[in-house]
Amino acid sequence: MDGLRLGVLASGRGSDLQSLLDAHGAGRIRSRVGVVVSDKADARALLRAREHDVPAEAIVPDATLLGADRRRHHEERVAKILAHYKVDLVVLAGYMRLLSPDFVGRFPNKIVNIHPALLPSFPGLHGQKQALDWGVRIAGCTTHFVDERTDHGPVLLQAAVAVDIGETEDSLSRRILELEHQILPRTIHLLEQGRVRVEGRRALVDPDESWTRRFPVIAGALYGQGY
Numbered sequence: 690m691d692g693l694r695l696g697v698l699a700s701g702r703g704s705d706l707q708s709l710l711d712a713h714g715a716g717r718i719r720s721r722v723g724v725v726v727s728d729k730a731d732a733r734a735l736l737r738a739r740e741h742d743v744p745a746e747a748i749v750p751d752a753t754l755l756g757a758d759r760r761r762h763h764e765e766r767v768a769k770i771l772a773h774y775k776v777d778l779v780v781l782a783g784y785m786r787l788l789s790p791d792f793v794g795r796f797p798n799k800i801v802n803i804h805p806a807l808l809p810s811f812p813g814l815h816g817q818k819q820a821l822d823w824g825v826r827i828a829g830c831t832t833h834f835v836d837e838r839t840d841h842g843p844v845l846l847q848a849a850v851a852v853d854i855g856e857t858e859d860s861l862s863r864r865i866l867e868l869e870h871q872i873l874p875r876t877i878h879l880l881e882q883g884r885v886r887v888e889g890r891r892a893l894v895d896p897d898e899s900w901t902r903r904f905p906v907i908a909g910a911l912y913g914q915g916y
């Protein structure tokens with residue numbers, strides 16, 4: 690099996706994208722990034738893609754259009770690119786735009802998002818800060834299928850760390866990001882092997898040998914079922 694052709698949507702730095710490029714380079718996943726699309730022309734994610742000879746397209750929303758029209762027009766263009774590159778799975782890797790139900794409906798259980806909090810807690814922006822402000826003792830990240838509601842679809846994988854005394858938003862974000870770079874490629878690995886089945890709002894994983902046995906783990910981190 691050749692793996693999946695991934696279409697990655699990213700708005701910024703692109704370190705989650707990088708984790709996929711690296712995992713493919715290291716032979717941990719067979720799936721490869723077929724195209725990266727950004728809504729920001731200066732996103733570092735685009736540079737990372739080009740450095741790996743991956744097609745990278747900036748599709749910036751048309752400022753002359755308003756509201757729903759702008760979104761429809763923008764999503765139309767993004768969908769065209771994804772179709773052009775024959776993408777099997779869309780990965781939202783720091784994509785700072787909400788997708789319309791219409792767009793999501795075109796890719797049922799074919800869009801994966803990574804979120805820097807343990808969903809369903811702290812959806813939306815700045816999940817790490819929300820968690821700290823709430824005073825939680827455990828924090829982490831989640832990969833999930835995307836449905837019509839923000840950060841809501843079936844959970845795929847989660848990993849967690851204990852919040853340290855004196856933890857700052859920066860330190861916690863850094864620690865969670867390390868976990869993100871592990872669970873995102875592993876999520877793709879499970880999907881490319883057809884090990885995930887969705888029943889209602891639950892994604893059931895038929896596990897193979899755990900990555901905690903095959904690859905280095907972060908001391909003190911908790912890797913949820915499936916990893």
Ligand code: GRF
Binds near residue numbers: 702703704866
């Ligand atoms: C990550 O924390 C991810 O969970 C969130 O946005 C951030 C993206 O980081 N959705 P990067 O652009 O991939 O470095």
